[in-house]
Amino acid sequence: MNRLSEPHYKRAADWILEHGRELEKARMKQLIQGGHEQDIVTALSAFQNEDGGFGNGLEADIRMPHSSPIATSVAMQLLVELEDNPQADQMIHTALGYLENQFGRKRQGWYAVPPEVNQYPHAFWWTVHDDGMSWIDHHWGNPSAEIIGYLLRYRNAVTHLNVDHLVKQCMDYFMNLTAFESEHEIYCYQRLFNLHPDLLTQEASDQLQRAVQSLVVYDQEKWQNYVAFPLKFAAVPRHSQLGIPTSKIEENLQFITEQLENDPFIEPPWEWNDYMDSWGHAKTEWRGVLTFEALQWLLNYGKVAT
Incomplete structure (x- = not known):
């Protein structure tokens, strides 16, 4: 298959650096040249609230300023990779406090968003x-599952939940x-297993x-829609x-390459x-998020020409 040419890669990267959020800009700089971990932490800190949770549009389809477990899980996906940074470590600990406080005893888990979400665009x-x-939440x-993975990783900071239970x-x-109805539920379990391979x-x-x-x-005809295509489950080799x-992963990589040859960004399929x-x-924010994700997939599989 063809690799994404260097000019097309640079065009997509430049689009993120010009139009993306500060968070995606910092992640793109880290991807290009490294050494921007603190910039990512600083950008991510703007989404954290005093209660330790994350909101403020970090999950771009939820515009409320208040914290939510789903937005906090999105933040934790990044913070885990930055845990050696002192500020990130502190952000993790306060986020864990928020997640403990949001635990639903009856549900024995977390609701994705609080009712306040209805008061804001979403x-x-x-x-x-x-x-x-x-x-x-169905x-x-x-x-x-993903949140429990974080509690297990940082169990020494968990104060009142029984992590083993x-x-x-x-x-x-x-x-x-016995039936699998939500790809997002399985993505969450994949993140759990990536953090804790011994559970697999x-x-x-x-x-x-x-x-x-x-x-x-x-x-492939359905990949332009919001579907669970192969790279969603196989982000790294x-x-x-x-x-x-392997042939389906290669086809999916080719599909992503062709998208970025046609446009400098990935359009959200919803x-x-x-x-x-x-x-x-x-939508503009999602373009930055999805374009960064696409470039990361291509780099992971060595599909960017240099």
Whole structure:
């Protein structure tokens, strides 16, 4: 397959540096030349609230300033990679405090967003309904499985939750799934297993492969839609890609390359149906997020010409 040419790579990177949020700009600089970890931490700190949680549009489809477990999990994905930075370490600890406080005893997990989300512009799937849940909350593992992974990694900072109990509950839930309806739930379990490979027993690995094969979309004609295409599950090369054929990963990389040859950014394959003024701003932010993600995939697989 063709690699993304250096001029097309530079064009996409320059688009992020000109139009992206400060967070994506800092991550792009880190990707290009390294040495910008503190810039990422500083940019990320702007999204953290006094309660330790993250909000303020970090998850760009949620415009409320208040913290949410889902936005905090997005922040933790980055902070884990920066944990040796003293400021990042402090941000992690305060975020863990927020997550402990937001734990739902009845749910034995976390709701993705609080009801206050309804008071601010947001994508319709984040609306909290009369039952206290958004559509996302119908699949327990998103974001609870991922959050439990962070609690386990930093268990010395956890003060009042039983981490071992939560891990057991989390794994029991996963192993008892007989139908896989949410790719995002499986992404969360992948992040858990990436943080804690010891949890990925042979039985868990088999279950994860069943989940991936149930959800992955191989039909290239559908990849322009919001679907779980191969790279969503296989962001980095591994000896085993959970049953995803190498040829399909190569096709997906080629698809991403062609997108960036046609445009300097990746367009979000979804839209809001309300708050359209805010959607325009959120869409620009998503372009930066998705373009950075695409460039990272191509670099991970050595598909950028230098």
